[in-house]
Amino acid sequence: MSQPPCPDAEMYLAVLSHLPHAVIVVDAAGALLFSNAPAQALLPGGVAGLGGCGEPSSYQVLDGHHRALAGADLPLNRLLGGQCLQDEELLLVASAPACTHWITATGRPLAGPGQAAALLVLQDISAAKQQEANLLQQAFHDTLTGLPNRDLFMDRLGHALARTHDQPQVLMALLFIDLDRFKVINDNLGHQVGDDLLIEIAARLRSQLRPDVTIARLGGDEFAVLLEDMATSSTAIDLAEQIQAAIAQPLLLQQQEVYVEASIGIALGPAAYKSASDWLRDADVAMYQIKDNPSHAWHVFDNSLRVQQDLRLRTEIDLRQALMSNELRLHYQPIVMLNTEEICGFEALVRWQHPTRGLLLPGEFIHIAEATGLIIPLGWWVLAEACRQMQAWTLAFPAMANFTVSVNMSSKQFSQQNLVERIQQILAETGFSANRLKIEITEGVLIDHSDSIIDTLEQIKALGIKLLVDDFGTGYSSLSYLHRFPFDCLKIDRSFIENADQDFEKLEILQSVVRLAWNLGLDVVAEGVETTRHHAQLKALRCELGQGYLFSRPLAPTAIEAMMAEKIAQRLDPAPVTQAS
Numbered sequence: 415m416s417q418p419p420c421p422d423a424e425m426y427l428a429v430l431s432h433l434p435h436a437v438i439v440v441d442a443a444g445a446l447l448f449s450n451a452p453a454q455a456l457l458p459g460g461v462a463g464l465g466g467c468g469e470p471s472s473y474q475v476l477d478g479h480h481r482a483l484a485g486a487d488l489p490l491n492r493l494l495g496g497q498c499l500q501d502e503e504l505l506l507v508a509s510a511p512a513c514t515h516w517i518t519a520t521g522r523p524l525a526g527p528g529q530a531a532a533l534l535v536l537q538d539i540s541a542a543k544q545q546e547a548n549l550l551q552q553a554f555h556d557t558l559t560g561l562p563n564r565d566l567f568m569d570r571l572g573h574a575l576a577r578t579h580d581q582p583q584v585l586m587a588l589l590f591i592d593l594d595r596f597k598v599i600n601d602n603l604g605h606q607v608g609d610d611l612l613i614e615i616a617a618r619l620r621s622q623l624r625p626d627v628t629i630a631r632l633g634g635d636e637f638a639v640l641l642e643d644m645a646t647s648s649t650a651i652d653l654a655e656q657i658q659a660a661i662a663q664p665l666l667l668q669q670q671e672v673y674v675e676a677s678i679g680i681a682l683g684p685a686a687y688k689s690a691s692d693w694l695r696d697a698d699v700a701m702y703q704i705k706d707n708p709s710h711a712w713h714v715f716d717n718s719l720r721v722q723q724d725l726r727l728r729t730e731i732d733l734r735q736a737l738m739s740n741e742l743r744l745h746y747q748p749i750v751m752l753n754t755e756e757i758c759g760f761e762a763l764v765r766w767q768h769p770t771r772g773l774l775l776p777g778e779f780i781h782i783a784e785a786t787g788l789i790i791p792l793g794w795w796v797l798a799e800a801c802r803q804m805q806a807w808t809l810a811f812p813a814m815a816n817f818t819v820s821v822n823m824s825s826k827q828f829s830q831q832n833l834v835e836r837i838q839q840i841l842a843e844t845g846f847s848a849n850r851l852k853i854e855i856t857e858g859v860l861i862d863h864s865d866s867i868i869d870t871l872e873q874i875k876a877l878g879i880k881l882l883v884d885d886f887g888t889g890y891s892s893l894s895y896l897h898r899f900p901f902d903c904l905k906i907d908r909s910f911i912e913n914a915d916q917d918f919e920k921l922e923i924l925q926s927v928v929r930l931a932w933n934l935g936l937d938v939v940a941e942g943v944e945t946t947r948h949h950a951q952l953k954a955l956r957c958e959l960g961q962g963y964l965f966s967r968p969l970a971p972t973a974i975e976a977m978m979a980e981k982i983a984q985r986l987d988p989a990p991v992t993q994a995s
């Protein structure tokens with residue numbers, strides 16, 4: 415420290431020495447005239463790094479954008495050049511010992527009789543910067559995996575889109591990754607295992623990608639990757655396959671081996687997009703293609719999907735209208751006793767008499783009804799109409815007095831509070847007997863509502879209604895629920911019947927399912943009986959009930975009435991009809 419510049423120097427010196435900020439005074443040549451203790455602690459190697467004279471500096475000064483400053487841009491040189499500094503954020507990076515400090519620099523040139531030519535005050539703001547960084551991390555990152563969250567990902571997409579102004583040819587890909595069966599794992603193995611799984615998947619994604627690639631967790635079991643600067647679009651496909659292989663490796667979570675797979679939708683950009691949300695939506699649509707048709711594990715969005723999406727939107731709008739304009743119809747597919755081939759009931763299957771597209775099958779609209787919640791009014795209409803029609807037939811055709819009707823109910827319907835009361839109300843209004851009604855639900859319903867549904871099913875059963883698992887064997891094939899839930903009947907999926915005559919393994923499965931059902935006291939209905947061979951095989955397995963094109967396709971009510979009238983005319987009543995299960 416040099417001599418004080420004026421007679422009151424001791425007092426000023428004492429004041430400056432007790433300031434909490436670093437104070438530096440230099441002469442016109444940049445030589446240090448004064449520095450207090452905080453300055454010496456902050457700049458152990460002297461002021462050369464700031465532009466002053468002295469020993470070569472052991473630290474570097476960077477600006478707020480992390481660019482290294484040199485020469486006339488260094489703070490002391492700017493002051494000596496006549497500029498003032500006001501709260502400028504700078505970064506001091508020391509190499510030995512390695513440390514960084516965020517500082518603000520405020521200073522001015524000094525014009526006076528003494529030697530002092532510039533005053534610089536530095537404030538260490540590292541703690542505040544760290545706090546700010548923590549807040550940003552929390553606001554823009556997923557707390558579980560540490561990955562960027564949806565907000566940050568959308569922001570990065572926005573920046574990527576902005577790049578197209580200068581670089582219209584640049585090729586990028588957005589990968590939308592959805593884990594298959596995550597919900598099953600979460601519900602069955604517990605949320606801790608679910609969390610561990612997500613952390614592990616995030617780590618696997620990181621391990622597959624360069625550090626500069628943005629990977630985000632969008633929420634739940636959805637992740638996204640933004641791949642910038644690709645050479646060709648096949649880079650994205652190669653990467654999707656690589657990610658899939660990494661995710662499909664078994665995981666050991668809390669001593670349990672867990673397997674998951676991923677569906678990946680790819681949307682190439684950014685030239686085709688005006689907004690980040692459109693881009694993300696298309697990758698999502700591409701991903702859903704796989705869920706609908708899982709022959710590939712990745713799918714690239716193309717314009718035909720946009721056409722499909724438009725059709726989907728159109729269908730949604732029309733379906734709302736259809737519910738009000740009575741365009742829905744029920745067809746009834748006979749269920750027969752395999753031994754006698756006598757009909758003992760029907761499955762009610764919804765159709766839509768579309769004003770321009772003709773008669774639509776459920777495959778064309780049920781998933782849209784599910785996705786939009788329209789399945790709820792649709793489902794109530796189906797139940798009420800099936801009960802009404804069956805009751806009308808009971809009065810018109812005494813031979814149908816014991817026929818049952820099976821109605822499909824979707825998972826969404828089970829979210830309603832007053833489900834049981836509504837069913838009861840429909841039975842009361844139509845006069846149809848509860849013990850002739852069967853409700854078909856798929857394994858997915860049990861997965862979606864695993865905790866809450868037992869009560870509801872028990873209440874439905876208490877009304878006298880029979881409960882049936884539909885498409886058995888296609889879902890999660892967890893047999894445990896057959897014990898836990900109060901089912902009366904299993905409906906074996908068509909895929910088992912289809913191949914059982916050629917595929918020995920399928921036959922074995924079929925055999926064990928029938929045996930299992932017997933042991934649990936459940937009835938079995940075989941779906942998709944198309945040939946006499948299927949029929950013979952099922953009879954040999956002692957499966958009692960069947961449904962399929964061999965006996966009849968689903969029929970419009972008029973066709974059912976014609977069939978019944980013909981039977982009466984031929985005096986070939988299907989009676990005596992025994993109550994099916």
Ligand code: C2E
Nearest residue numbers: 763764775776777796822823824942943944961962963968
């Ligand atoms: P599901 O409940 O498994 O119904 C059986 C489906 O298999 C029907 O298709 C039926 O026509 C078809 N099928 C029956 N026998 C054969 C056969 O021998 N060979 C072949 N290839 N197919 C056969 P559909 O009517 O197209 O219905 C498809 C699905 O739509 C139904 O599958 C059910 O999941 C859903 N669905 C139909 N109606 C309703 C409804 O009212 N509500 C709800 N939530 N879903 C419904």
Ligand code: MG
Nearest residue numbers: 761822854884
């Ligand atoms: Mg069904």
Ligand code: MG
Nearest residue numbers: 884885905941
């Ligand atoms: Mg089925």
